[in-house]
Amino acid sequence: MKAVAVTQRVVVDPPHSTRRDCLDQVWVEFLLECGLIPIPIPNSVEAALRICEKVNGIVLTGGNDLGAYGGDAPERDETENALLDLAERRDLPVLGVCRGMQVIQHRFGSRLQRVCGHVAPRQRISIDGRSVEVNSFHNFGSMEVHPPLLTWAIADDGVIKAVRHADRRMTGVMWHPERMEPFAADDVALFSRFFEA
Numbered sequence: 001m002k003a004v005a006v007t008q009r010v011v012v013d014p015p016h017s018t019r020r021d022c023l024d025q026v027w028v029e030f031l032l033e034c035g036l037i038p039i040p041i042p043n044s045v046e047a048a049l050r051i052c053e054k055v056n057g058i059v060l061t062g063g064n065d066l067g068a069y070g071g072d073a074p075e076r077d078e079t080e081n082a083l084l085d086l087a088e089r090r091d092l093p094v095l096g097v098c099r100g101m102q103v104i105q106h107r108f109g110s111r112l113q114r115v116c117g118h119v120a121p122r123q124r125i126s127i128d129g130r131s132v133e134v135n136s137f138h139n140f141g142s143m144e145v146h147p148p149l150l151t152w153a154i155a156d157d158g159v160i161k162a163v164r165h166a167d168r169r170m171t172g173v174m175w176h177p178e179r180m181e182p183f184a185a186d187d188v189a190l191f192s193r194f195f196e197a
Helices: 026-033 045-054 074-090 100-109 185-194
Strands: 002-008 009-013 018-022 036-042 056-060 094-097 119-127 128-138 151-157 160-165 168-174
Touching: 002 026, 002 045, 002 074, 009 074, 026 036, 026 185, 036 045, 045 074, 056 074, 056 100, 074 094, 074 100, 094 100, 100 160, 100 168, 119 160
Parallel strands: 002 036, 002 056, 056 094, 094 168
Antiparallel strands: 009 018, 119 128, 119 151, 151 160, 160 168
């Protein structure tokens, strides 16, 4: 089984004056189902880069808005951007989920904006021209894509729901495969194939 780095959301806990890295427990179950070994990554650039010396790919997970759009987790922004630099240097595959896709879009110049109607347990979107039901839990989205990114999936209102890099092993999806119950066979196949598990 191949090991993949999995980024974590930052949760602020004012009563205890702490900032915590957190990962939804279902991520572990989902990635194991995909034939992958998840390695949770702390929101610290130095530690993240040291841990990622031995991984076979990177999963940028959801949670936390980007700092450029009012988010309150600058350490996560910094860590994930450093991981994207590392992935480029080492030609590591990167798969972004929800916020993770937004990180990829922002990196390549796509402007995000507030969107309505994209928080729902079920939403129909078009993936490669076919209608597919996914979930949706995001308040920011984009209607534009810039090279080298290509649109792979789109919602009826024009919000882009998945992107692929034209030349590198990088893709992003706006739905949460880990939150599907049971896990969707298409999502398991996507992660397994993408990371060559």
